[in-house]
Amino acid sequence: MKRLWRWLIPLAALPVLVLLAYGFRMSPRDIPSPLLQKPAPAFGLTALDGAPLALASHRGKVVVLNFWASWCYPGCYEEAPVLEKNWRAYRERGVVVLGVAIQDKREAIEKFVKDFGLTFPNAQDVTGTVSVDYGVYGVPETFFLDRQGRIRVKHVSAVTDTVFRDTVERLLAETETR
Amino acid sequence: MRRARVGLLVAALVAAVLSSAAAQPKPVSEDTVHEVAARLRCVVCQNLSVADSPSEMAGQMRAIIRERLAAGESPDEVQRYFVQRYGEWILLSPPRRGFNLLVWLLPLVFVIAGLVVVAVLVRQWTRRPRGAAEPVAVDAAMSERIRREVERGS
Numbered sequence: 001m002k003r004l005w006r007w008l009i010p011l012a013a014l015p016v017l018v019l020l021a022y023g024f025r026m027s028p029r030d031i032p033s034p035l036l037q038k039p040a041p042a043f044g045l046t047a048l049d050g051a052p053l054a055l056a057s058h059r060g061k062v063v064v065l066n067f068w069a070s071w072c073y074p075g076c077y078e079e080a081p082v083l084e085k086n087w088r089a090y091r092e093r094g095v096v097v098l099g100v101a102i103q104d105k106r107e108a109i110e111k112f113v114k115d116f117g118l119t120f121p122n123a124q125d126v127t128g129t130v131s132v133d134y135g136v137y138g139v140p141e142t143f144f145l146d147r148q149g150r151i152r153v154k155h156v157s158a159v160t161d162t163v164f165r166d167t168v169e170r171l172l173a174e175t176e177t178r
Numbered sequence: 179m180r181r182a183r184v185g186l187l188v189a190a191l192v193a194a195v196l197s198s199a200a201a202q203p204k205p206v207s208e209d210t211v212h213e214v215a216a217r218l219r220c221v222v223c224q225n226l227s228v229a230d231s232p233s234e235m236a237g238q239m240r241a242i243i244r245e246r247l248a249a250g251e252s253p254d255e256v257q258r259y260f261v262q263r264y265g266e267w268i269l270l271s272p273p274r275r276g277f278n279l280l281v282w283l284l285p286l287v288f289v290i291a292g293l294v295v296v297a298v299l300v301r302q303w304t305r306r307p308r309g310a311a312e313p314v315a316v317d318a319a320m321s322e323r324i325r326r327e328v329e330r331g332s
Contacts, residue, residue: 031265032265102235103235128239128242
């Protein structure tokens with residue numbers, strides 16, 4: 001009886017330890033998006049220059065949809081030049097970069113775009129509808145859409161050159177019929 | 179001809195009333211908005227519901243809840259919309275099925291196991307130790323002697 005007890009207590013603690021080990025090894029930032037492989041939610045915003053910014057008008061292109069904010073430091077500050085550089089490099093190959101600023105002030109957004117000399121379309125999501133539609137929970141978050149308008153990759157944290165190039169090249173390589 | 183014209187007018191009026199009724203947003207009680215918001219996790223906070231968070235994002239989410247309810251969606255449909263976008267992660271209490279059942283059942287299992295351990299220990303502690311001296315049998319003479327000694331002592 002005594003022998004059994006001596007083993008039972010550590011044994012009872014084992015499943016709890018396993019559960020904790022599993023839980024603590026998961027990154028709380030890595031929440032799988034249920035939107036992956038699904039059609040990207042449509043939206044129509046007004047770009048900072050006043051032009052309409054609708055997802056539907058970029059059908060057939062690989063779309064890099066970036067959610068950002070001017071207060072998101074350092075993530076958004078690191079990726080802004082990367083996005084601009086790659087937008088310039090890939091725009092002729094059927095890739096479009098769209099920026100959506102969330103939870104931000106208009107003046108701060110305009111200053112950010114000017115400071116980084118961003119030339120790809122950027123719009124403010126005033127009501128937060130677009131960010132909730134995409135299940136955004138922080139900035140920066142970037143969605144890579146294939147030519148059929150499906151969400152293929154969700155990247156949380158700043159986009160790097162490698163992430164941009166690898167993902168976009170992979171989506172460009174897919175044939176239109178997929 | 180006149181009757182036809184009156185008929186047309188009535189039909190037009192009915193259509194107008196119906197369409198305005200359909201277009202008019204349903205009045206939404208703040209209680210319902212709060213009820214749905216309280217079930218959802220504020221996505222930019224730690225351990226706060228959308229109902230309790232003062233953040234801008236939570237405010238926008240409450241506005242979306244209000245808008246969807248006004249458009250005629252039920253509270254469950256609004257919740258489903260958020261789950262479709264964020265996954266079950268958005269729900270403050272995980273649904274009671276599958277792996278999530280662990281979260282609901284484990285505390286109960288632990289409480290029961292604890293009670294069993296306490297019961298076993300209490301039984302062990304209160305049981306007379308083996309090999310303890312048997313109580314001395316008290317016969318009439320003995321009890322008489324005890325009575326006498328107690329009386330003398332007092």
